[in-house]
């Protein structure tokens with residue numbers, strides 16, 4: 001079976017491409033249609049045509065469709081989680097967790113449909129009333145990356161539809177399966193034709209058509225800094241709203257007074273779970289002198305008990321890297337780290353497993369400096385460096401010395417330092433005694449500096465991007 005694109009309520013075929021599992025390159029997940037520029041143009045036209053009616057649709061209709069979608073995703077969590085693990089390579093428990101999260105996001109925004117509110121206040125001029133309302137912005141393009149194949153599409157689609165916008169989704173080439181599953185569920189949930197459209201295929205081809213379109217009122221993008229810049233430039237050109245979630249080089253600070261096991265477990269999770277392929281992953285462990293050697297010894301010991309294997313296998317802690325290209329990039333950075341003078345304290349070797357895949361032993365560098373390329377550039381793999389510092393003040397300064405600012409963390413038992421760090425970390429999210437990754441769906445998500453641009457995603461803050469405010473004056 002070929003999985004086709006959804007355009008104006010119809011499943012549209014064409015050339016298809018194989019989706020193979022990074023855990024087992026003999027495992028073909030499915031054949032997925034590769035959209036053409038004309039498909040993308042048709043999808044945008046469909047979203048534009050469907051907007052007037054959908055923007056005025058009743059809140060109960062929107063609520064019912066989003067609720068039904070969330071319910072079906074949840075009911076099928078094992079099956080969809082398995083699909084996700086197969087196509088992206090995170091472990092089955094991680095993939096099922098992500099699937100549950102996607103369901104919860106639809107559920108949350110199903111509720112938000114019923115809580116759309118405005119403000120009513122008197123004008124400064126007597127006898128005049130002022131009402132402030134939020135309206136949908138129009139047809140919106142959503143461009144998503146490969147590392148959260150079901151959660152990221154969900155956290156853009158659900159608020160877009162909740163607030164009355166229509167959608168064209170362009171998922172990452174490597175993971176069309178989860179996006180197709182969401183499209184299928186939304187379609188069967190009763191969404192009117194053209195309200196949600198899916199076009200799968202190459203970013204440089206059909207993604208670019210989306211950027212060049214004058215008919216989209218907004219683009220919400222998650223992915224690399226390079227593509228994000230293209231989204232920004234094209235959006236300025238077309239005068240459209242845009243939102244960017246991009247890279248990270250997230251610091252995790254470990255102070256002398258940290259609980260060692262809390263620091264080690266949080267570091268292991270931050271740096272290596274989901275194969276280090278999370279934008280919120282930490283790749284810089286900034287450790288003060290008094291605990292440095294004990295911390296490194298304990299983390300290396302802990303890494304020895306970690307199993308890297310097929311994402312579907314019980315007992316796997318870390319699945320494969322997503323594809324050959326990303327694996328080569330990770331290995332290149334490991335070579336760069338060595339040549340820059342950092343010491344490889346653990347791992348870094350390509351591994352062979354029963355099934356042919358892209359397996360990499362997690363790599364931990366020590367004796368790294370914050371000026372090395374491995375400390376400045378996003379690697380996006382299971383590769384982390386330990387940077388030794390004298391004290392808290394130096395740790396904070398190193399933590400903030402980065403072009404990025406998505407997430408940051410600290411392990412400490414000092415209320416004074418935790419409080420100061422929460423206030424002074426230059427990041428959108430701060431974690432105390434918790435991994436830098438692992439965030440809730442009902443609260444804002446996003447960063448600052450080179451990591452993000454535009455309003456926050458998720459929770460009620462999503463309304464900032466997916467609606468526009470209208471201020472109405474009426475003579476009473």
Ligand code: NAD
Nearest residue numbers: 144145146171172203204207208223224227245246247279
């Ligand atoms: P990418 O930029 O290569 O691709 C992202 C999306 O953009 C894909 O759908 C791709 O097809 C599309 N695209 C590529 N070229 C395009 C073009 N010319 N026009 C329009 N669309 C185009 O990124 P990726 O490799 O899929 O994802 C990894 C990156 O995503 C990492 O940098 C990671 O940090 C980032 N990320 C950020 C967050 C966050 O919330 N900050 C979350 C997840 C991933």
